Amino acid sequence: MFPLERQLVVVCFGTPAIAGDSLGPEVGTILREDKNFPAFVYGTLDRPVTGRNMNEWISFVRETHKGAVLLAVDACLGEASNLGRISVRSDGVCPAAVGGKKSRFGDVGIIAVVGDKSGDALTELMQANAVYVSELAHKVADLIKSAVGGLKFASAVF
Template identity: 30%
Template structure:
């Protein structure tokens, strides 16, 4: 199922976070939450995920059952996503995984945030075949899809992406705070870290 709202819509945070909360509630068997924010710090248009990751990491310190992968300092991208997925599978085997990414779309949809109740297929806009990730994902349409998608990513407004990342962060913060109170009490073997980042 797809839920969407423009990032400037004042109801977008409540509406899209509720969609994530309701999806989790349909099968609440997890002991942790992992948020994987995909992208790179090399292109403004592809920095939405790492910006969100950095904001979440700063706002969720000390919450030991919430783990964030993909920040501006340590992004998750095409070159390390296989390794990251393998690490998450090993360390967080019973985690509810939320993926975050930027994407390109039709011109009139720019600025739209989408919560999709299925794994994220990263790299589709750039014709990359990367492994799916997440139980659910949120993506922001940051620019127009066309023939020169790499150039589009390079020339997307950084201010626009920063504004959108702030809304995505608020959506995820609200959702994660609600979900964390419903997590199963079981501890994972070998999990003695307070928060994971990559």
């Protein structure tokens, strides 16, 4: 359970232009469309937080939501045996790691393994199965909703 005595802000990293990297924006869109979800959400399919605009978004979120709990969501590559694994981290995520090392962001991070890290990272992300990534994004969104108590509203929304 997230400490909701503080404001919760969810920042979903990635780009819908690359199948494997679309997990974050899809999670953001799912959460944003749930009118009962009690948090600010940044990074959606129509307004993604990508490697190109990430610094501006991170500055905006930190300035606008001082003292908030920052939950970061991102796709990652991992061992083939871990494909589909969703991990919750207590130290945020390292967004845009494929394009170069970036610093960590978030108080809590959720990462989901969308491809095998043994090959070329960009190729793996581009060749990821979009349907599988979408299903994984729904699982991540459900996990987040459950953690913040959003599932109590889910039965009323069909």
